[in-house]
Amino acid sequence: MNKFFIVLFHTYLSKLKTKSFIVSTIIMVLLVIGLASLPKVIDYFDKDEKVTIxxxxxxxxxxxxxxxxINTINRNVKLKTIENEAAAKxxxxxxxxxxxxxxxxxxxxSLKGxxxxKIISxxxxSxxxxxxxxQVKSSLAAGELKLSPEQLAQLSTPAAFEKVALEKNAKTEDELNQARGLVYILLFVIYLNVIMYASMIAMEIATEKTSRVMEILVSSVSPVQQMFAKICGIALLSITQILLFLSAGYVSIKPNLDEMNGGIFSFLGFDGISISTIIYAIIFCLLGYFLYATLAAFLGSLVSRVEDVQQMILPVTMLIMIAFFIAMYGLTNPTAGFITGIxxxxxxxxxxxxxRVGMISVPFWEVALSIGLLVVTIVLLGIFGGKVYRGGVLMYGSSKSYKDIKKALQISKNG
Structure with a gap:
């Protein structure tokens, strides 16, 4: 177990010190700070922007x-009479x-405008x-029909329409709109976290095989320990980076909370965020990472050149992308039958x-079943992946075929 932690912290610290990690973290922190300050930036540029038509x-x-x-609709639009089109141009x-x-x-x-x-983007x-x-046309029509302002207002008022959910714990329409924005952001975080760090694990393993460091590691640490130590090391790296982003976001947002209330901050659902949603986001983010990281780890062990990594882990990337695109559709219809099944x-x-848990009320047994199936799959994949990894790290030469999984299993069995 001591060797496991040595590999874990070596993987974590070596990646933590790389220029690519430091630069990408700084860029993302600056981006988070910029997004947190976006309402003030927009207000600064828009407050004195007047348009003359x-x-x-x-x-x-x-x-x-x-x-x-027009004055009651938009005070930033000012009208000015013109004599002809030539003068206007x-x-x-x-x-x-x-x-x-x-x-x-x-x-x-009837009135026509x-x-x-120059551009109508x-x-x-308009x-x-x-x-x-x-509104002017309606007023003129009301005058011709001798309608009073009250009668005109009555005609213009839309029919009263209310949506009522019969389910006890169902979200209101406003809560759904807020949840939709929040879930979209968190889905994007899960997507980037999984696709970026899973790829990093495969690259790490392929790099060690290229430099022949793997031969030294295999002689001192069991391949299965190596694989899971690297997975946990990169997981620790991702947690470090996400905590830095969250800290930067919190420090930037805290002074601007009053300005953000009721604006885009409210639309994205951050003012009504529930603890359960955050907990589920963390659980599914970690489980999704371990699932795809295990896949990427044993597939990465099959290649001996860094250039072949992306091609080998293409199925992993495709699965993540398919899940993300299905989730984007599900944002508009989270109760669809096939969304429930998937x-x-x-x-x-x-x-x-x-x-689903972020958008609608889902029975706890469904969530527990989904998490249970996910954990069992990770365990089974870990057992299978460990066997492939044990043989894969000893394979050298050009390897771009998934048939090499069988070869890796044979080497593992013989070893």
């Missing part, structure tokens, strides 16, 4: 009403106008203008079952 009113009576409406070229709106009546004597600008401006023009398949359950 020219209005060519061919009806001769719409501008004043439209101007009043000159003002746009000199950046005094963002665009201009032509108001006229169509063949049915045409918005022109910013749909928020949407605000459309909303204001629609959540019990060990290679997909780290993401899919976590998606």
């Amino acid at each position: 020219g209005v060519l009113d061919k009806t001769g009576s719409t501008y004043e009403t439209l101007n009043g409406r 000159k003002l746009i070229n000199s950046e005094k106008l963002t665009g201009y709106l032509i108001i006229e009546k169509d063949s049915g004597k 045409t918005y022109k600008a 910013d749909s928020s401006i 949407d605000d203008l459309l909303l204001a023009l629609t 959540s019990f398949i060990p290679f997909f359950s780290p993401m899919i079952m976590f998606l």
Whole structure:
């Protein structure tokens, strides 16, 4: 057991000191700090951003009403009358106008608006203008029909509609929207954690085989101990990195909590995050890591060149990607039958079952069954993988075929 910890901490410390780890950690910490400060950055650039839109009113009576409406919709949009399109284009070229709106009546004597600008990628401006023009059109129609403002408001008011979940512990619509944002973030963390560190294990083993360090290790530490020591060492490395990210995020977010409440912070669900969701995220992240890391470890033992690693662990990468894409679909429909079924398949359950427990109320026995199947699969894969690893680390030469698993098992059996 002493040798196990020697390999574990050697793997952990050697990776901790590498330039790639240090640089990637610094970049990610800066990114976390930047994202935490994003609301303030957005407010800084948007607070004084005024947009001036020219209005060519061919009806001769719409501008004043439209101007009043747009002020209530978006105070950053300012309207200005223009004489003709030629004058408007000159003002746009000199950046005094963002665009201009032509108001006229169509063949049915109804208001028609045409918005022109250099680019129309910013749909928020045109949407605000459309909303204001629609309100003006409704007011004119109400006047022609001799409707009072109260009657117009009654016609414009949408029908009362409420969603009520009959299940006792079901989330409300607002809670579901918040959970969706939070689960998406945590799913992405699980995905990156598994795919990045599982690949790191395979690369570590292939590198040691290339440098012939593996021959020395095999003579002093059993291959199975090596494999699980490396898996645990990289797991410790991932925990260290994630703790650094969380610490940086907490330090950055804490002073800005008041500004974030009710904004994107609230939308992503961080203001209503439950302890159970965090616990499940940690459990499924660790179990998913050990599952895929074990796969990557024994597949990585089959290759002798670092260049062959990515091709050999391609099935592992594909499984993780498939699970992630299924989870993305599940965000919109977590109660779908096939999502429920897939959540019990060990290679997909780290993401899919976590998606379900984060989005909807799932019976505890289902979660326990999924975790149980996942643990059993990890144990069985560890036993099988240990045998493959024992023979694989002694195999040298070009190896890109999965048929070499049989060869590795034979070497392990003979050894």
